[in-house]
Amino acid sequence: MASAREMRLRIKSVKNISQVTRALETVSASKVRKAINAVTATRAYATKAWQVLKHVAEQPGRDSLHPLLAERKAVNNTLVVVVTGDRGLAGAYNSNVIRFTASRFDPNPAPVKYIAVGRKGRDLLIRRRKNVIAEFSNLPAAPTFADVSSIGRLAVDEFMKGAVDEVYLVYTDFISMSRQVTTVKKLLPLELGGEGRVEEYEQKPAGPSAAYEYEPDMRVILDEIIPRFTALQVYQAILESQASEHAARMIAMRNATDNAKELVGALQLAYNKVRQQAITNDILDIVGGAEALAQ
């Protein structure tokens, strides 16, 4: 058994750790509230925008409507935008995203390029020797659309110049404080009936819709909305991911605090035993000494 002094140090350090984790939990709790507000505020717009894009894509002859909607015959390169956090200590949050990405895209027939959003994701992807062509880290908390629109634009540019033939987005969908789901969404060319939450918002079964009339004209309007709404999906994904990250960190830190408390309890018990044993031994020594003198 360890000495009393060692145990005292150990107890102290565990208590210190639990203070840090408790502080982190409180910080995350306030951040998660802000992040949830941000994500729910923009969700209506983002889902509506996605719906409009889908309606556009549902029209007959979508391949000729706009180059961003056209399915390419051969997929020679795939681009994946991976959204993670900048920091660790968020439970399995970051590694879940990377593990999901690996299981989804490692078997991909075409070579895969990655755009990493968040430092943790970048590090983990590079460690797995993935081809990371761009990284965006140190995003502000609750970013505005202008802060992150360059990410979406980069993906659209790569697609337009033919460097890649399809673009996917991997992020963590925020469902509730205790549930976050890693999700993949095909951004370009737009996939009908794709995965994601949009479906829940759809009010009617989207039948084959008639061709639109466009004002001012088709090219102008599609040129404007398709890249913009695509970038918007990236923005929304980042907000969802940030809310998920803070929620995951909060839960992880709460668990850590609870564990530390338990550990302190166990250690304290052991320490008390050692201390009492030492005192008992001391008394026995004194009593023994006194008896020896009395004889």
Added chain:
Amino acid sequence: MTIRCEIVSQDRTVFTGDVDIVVLPGAAGEMGILPKHAPVLTTLKFGIIKVRKSGKEEIFTVAGGVAEVQPDIVTVLADRAENIQEIDVSRAEAARRRAEEYLAKGTPVDTDRYLVMEAALRRSNLRLDAVRRYRKSGMRIPGSE
């Protein structure tokens, strides 16, 4: 017979409801949308959206955006939008003054900022015009007392 109307701006849902007619400031001029309208996709100019339901009219300012019309639903994706009842006149006026002062300084050093201020000025002018034209007299205007 009504048509569903949903106006969302980037940060919130501004209006949803079943209405009789929606008037939009389309790229090619004002367009009134009735139920069973043919599908249209249009960009929006700076202007006014009017929504009428059984004689009652609600008026919104919109600072550009996109509208999608389907036979049973009008979806307005506005860059900025608000009900004129919730426009804060004193704030809009302050914003206009700020923008005018900045723009009056002449040659911009910072082009981005210049454009931002120009857009801000257009928005405040739009809001103030809308309030002046559409808000009923006798209605309390916040900040006017």
